[in-house]
Amino acid sequence: MTTRGADIVLLxxxxxxxxxxxxxVNCIKYxxxxxxxxxxxxxxxxxxxxxxxxxxxxxxxxxxxxxxxxAIDKYRERYHDVGLFENAVYDGIPELLSRLVGADLTxxxxxxxxxxxxxxxLEHFELAQYLTFIGGAxxxxxxxxxxxxIEHTMDELRGMGRLDADAKLIMIGDREHDVHGAxxxxxxxxxxxxxxxxxxxxxxxxxxxxxxSPAVLGDLLV
Numbered sequence: 001m002t003t004r005g006a007d008i009v010l011l012x013x014x015x016x017x018x019x020x021x022x023x024x025v026n027c028i029k030y031x032x033x034x035x036x037x038x039x040x041x042x043x044x045x046x047x048x049x050x051x052x053x054x055x056x057x058x059x060x061x062x063x064x065x066x067x068x069x070x071a072i073d074k075y076r077e078r079y080h081d082v083g084l085f086e087n088a089v090y091d092g093i094p095e096l097l098s099r100l101v102g103a104d105l106t107x108x109x110x111x112x113x114x115x116x117x118x119x120x121x122l123e124h125f126e127l128a129q130y131l132t133f134i135g136g137a138x139x140x141x142x143x144x145x146x147x148x149x150i151e152h153t154m155d156e157l158r159g160m161g162r163l164d165a166d167a168k169l170i171m172i173g174d175r176e177h178d179v180h181g182a183x184x185x186x187x188x189x190x191x192x193x194x195x196x197x198x199x200x201x202x203x204x205x206x207x208x209x210x211x212x213s214p215a216v217l218g219d220l221l222v
Contacts, residue, residue, distance in 0.1 A: 006221060008163060009100060010153060010182070012173035013111035013118055013136075014050065015195030017093050017127060020113075021049050023079065023086030028056070031074040037061060049196040050175035052112045052137070052144045072141070076114075084117060089125050090194055092214035097130035103222045106162050108133040110153045110171070110181075112146055133157055146181025154185065172217065176205035190220060 014020040025045050032039055039045070040060075048056045057063045057071045100107055107130055111118050115136035122128040135153030137144045143152055150171070157163035171182035174195025182189045183206060191202030193212045202210060211217035 006105065006170040007167045008106045008108065008157065008169045009221060010108055010110040010135075010150060010169060010171045010187070012171075012175075012178050012195075013109055013113055013121070015174035015197070016172060016178075016192055018087050018089050018121065018125065020087045020121075021046070021196065023083035024049055026086060027075045027079040027083040028053075030078045031057075031071045032061075034074045035067070035071060046196065050112075051177055052146075054141065054144055069141070080117065084120060085124065087121060087125075089127065090214065094127065096214040096218050097127060099218045100221060101130050105221065106132050106157070108135060108153050108157060110135045110146070110150045112137050112144060112149060112177070114139050132162055133160065146177045147184040150181050150185055150187070170221070174202075176201050179205035179207050190217065192217060 011017060014024065028045065028048055029039050048060070053072050053075060054068050057068045063071060097107060109118060109122070109131055113136050115134060116139065118136040119128065119134050122131065122134060128134065133153060133156050135149055135156060137149060143149060154163055169187045171178055171187050171189040172192060173179065173189055174192050175197040179189040179191065179202065188208040190209045190211055191197065191207035193199060193210055199210060209220060211220060
């Protein structure tokens with residue numbers, strides 16, 4: 001499979017463009033403290049970087065739907081004011097995005113993070129200028145998994161006249177959820193190795209190629 005000729009690049013955010021790990025972990029701990037739940041060890045906490053919050057709270061902590069809503073509300077209480085900016089852009093990302101835009105590729109975000117939060121982060125780090133659209137989860141929780149976020153992003157790009165039947169898309173992400181979400185729409189994924197997922201996870205999920213650095217990713221796409 002070759003990625004040359006892709007017209008539209010869908011980009012994950014956390015673990016792909018920015019290292020949001022410290023803010024996410026601190027806000028999950030904040031929510032767990034509020035609910036009287038002990039923190040897992042650091043290695044386990046790192047596995048929570050990438051999946052939707054509802055999946056983390058529900059699957060790992062066996063929370064009910066009501067408890068999940070409570071935990072997410074508490075998480076966002078800290079995240080929107082503090083955790084949002086406990087974050088850093090990976091080295092080489094601005095140069096990568098500039099290179100892709102210069103090659104006439106359309107770039108769009110497809111993240112499980114709420115659109116509101118993703119937009120603030122991308123604007124804060126001056127990355128929004130490279131993006132045609134920022135697609136994220138909705139705060140109501142109706143669009144939270146990666147497949148539904150990708151569908152939403154594609155619908156918006158189509159409405160903007162940037163996505164037609166002949167357009168070739170590729171997903172870029174660091175976790176299996178990116179690969180599975182893209183595959184639900186017949187889209188291949190390049191897995192990046194500087195984020196939160198492992199090479200083994202991405203290969204097992206079905207990533208068609210791996211990139212160990214933003215420079216290598218640029219070579220694969222341009």
